Structures are given as C-alpha cells and as structure tokens.
Amino acid sequence: NAGVTQTPKFQVLKTGQSMTLQCAQDMNHEYMSWYRQDPGMGLRLIHYSVGAGITDQGEVPNGYNVSRSTTEDFPLRLLSAAPSQTSVYFCASSYSWPGSGNTIYFGEGSWLTVV
Amino acid sequence: GESVGLHLPTLSVQEGDNSIINCAYSNSASDYFIWYKQESGKGPQFIIDIRSNMDKRQGQRVTVLLNKTVKHLSLQIAATQPGDSAVYFCAESPGGATNKLIFGTGTLLAVQP
Numbered sequence: 001n002a003g004v005t006q007t008p009k010f011q012v013l014k015t016g017q018s019m020t021l022q023c024a025q026d027m028n029h030e031y032m033s034w035y036r037q038d039p040g041m042g043l044r045l046i047h048y049s050v051g052a053g054i055t056d057q058g059e060v061p062n063g064y065n066v067s068r069s070t071t072e073d074f075p076l077r078l079l080s081a082a083p084s085q086t087s088v089y090f091c092a093s094s095y096s097w098p099g100s101g102n103t104i105y106f107g108e109g110s111w112l113t114v115v
Numbered sequence: 116g117e118s119v120g121l122h123l124p125t126l127s128v129q130e131g132d133n134s135i136i137n138c139a140y141s142n143s144a145s146d147y148f149i150w151y152k153q154e155s156g157k158g159p160q161f162i163i164d165i166r167s168n169m170d171k172r173q174g175q176r177v178t179v180l181l182n183k184t185v186k187h188l189s190l191q192i193a194a195t196q197p198g199d200s201a202v203y204f205c206a207e208s209p210g211g212a213t214n215k216l217i218f219g220t221g222t223l224l225a226v227q228p
Contacts, residue, residue: 104216
C-alpha cells in the first residue's frame with residue numbers, strides 16, 4: 001500500500017514554463033486536494049476534488065489547474081510558472097471530506113523553485 | 116520543507132519531559148480539530164483529532180485539550196523522545212458541510228537528549 005505518491009520530489013522551472021505535479025493514491029479515496037506550504041504560513045488549499053470528474057477551487061487557485069479523470073489521480077498543472085509559485089506542494093487524500101473526521105493522508109511533498 | 120522551521124516558534128524540551136504545544140484557532144463555529152506532525156522533508160502526519168463536543172481526548176502518549184471559551188487547543192506529549200522532534204500544527208474545520216481545513220503555522224519541537 002503506497003498511500004499518496006507525488007512526483008517529482010524536486011523541480012526547478014524558469015518563469016513562464018508550464019509543468020504538472022503528479023499525485024496518485026491507492027486507497028480508493030474520494031476526496032483529494034492540493035496544498036502549498038510557504039515559510040511562516042500554514043498549508044493553504046489550492047484545489048480539491050470530491051470525486052472523479054468533480055473539482056473545485058480552494059483558497060489560492062490562481063495560476064493552477066486540476067482535473068480528476070480517475071479516482072486515483074489528481075494532477076496539478078502550473079500554466080505559466082511565476083517566482084511567487086516557489087513553494088512546497090502537498091497532495092492529500094481522505095475517504096470523505098475533511099470535516100467529517102476522516103483522516104487525511106499527505107504525500108511526501110514536491111519542492112518547486114521558479115527562477 | 117526545511118525552511119519552514121526558520122520562521123516558527125520553537126519549544127525546546129529535554130528528553131523524558133512532557134511537552135505542551137498550543138494553538139489558538141480563529142473560528143468559533145469550528146467543530147473539528149486535528150493535530151499534525153511534520154518531520155523535516157516530509158508530509159504532515161495525522162496525530163490526533165477532537166470534536167467540539169469534547170474537551171479532552173487521549174491517544175498513545177498524546178492528549179489534546181480543547182477550550183472553546185477562549186478558542187484554544189493544546190497538544191500534550193508525555194515522556195518526549197528525540198523522535199518527537201518535528202513541526203506540529205493544528206487544523207480546524209469551520210463547521211457545516213465544508214471541504215476545507217484551516218491550518219495553523221506550526222511550532223517547532225526540539226528535543227534535547
């Protein structure tokens with residue numbers, strides 16, 4: 001049981017480049033989400049999905065796109081990378097929505113630097 | 116991930132002592148709270164949770180206390196061990212059918228051997 005798997009672990013991008021952070025979970029969880037973590041700030045929700053084919057915006061969605069074509073995968077796309085998107089990105093999943101008491105499992109993180 | 120700790124409040128304790136980590140939450144309507152542990156270079160890991168209809172919940176070596184009057188949450192770790200060294204942060208669910216959690220900024224726990 002791999003849990004939540006994120007790739008890549010580290011990435012350096014040039015301003016204006018696009019890329020996709022991959023996330024996969026093998027726990028048959030309906031709820032998946034992407035967070036970014038910046039120094040001195042708590043995790044902030046970028047986008048989330050409550051099931052295949054359904055996505056919604058979180059707190060800081062600008063500059064990011066997501067899709068959920070399968071239950072297992074929830075990729076995060078940076079459309080045109082900016083230095084402000086330098087951050088650590090975490091993918092997370094849970095059986096159902098977080099406020100219901102379902103444990104959220106996080107991936108190991110993806111360190112992204114935009115130069 | 117490692118740079119997050121440079122901006123965080125730090126609690127330094129001796130191995131074997133008890134640790135108390137505090138969190139002030141923002142929303143009086145929040146009805147569910149979670150404590151996470153994040154080791155350097157890793158993702159957050161669930162420790163313990165508590166609903167607003169409780170004021171105390173115990174796990175293995177950890178206890179969470181909730182004071183709704185002052186919107187305060189604490190995590191107590193008994194007999195702190197070097198492996199407990201990490202960033203600890205709380206999260207609150209604002210109540211209702213929400214899909215969002217609000218995360219605190221965290222406290223760095225440093226255990227001295």
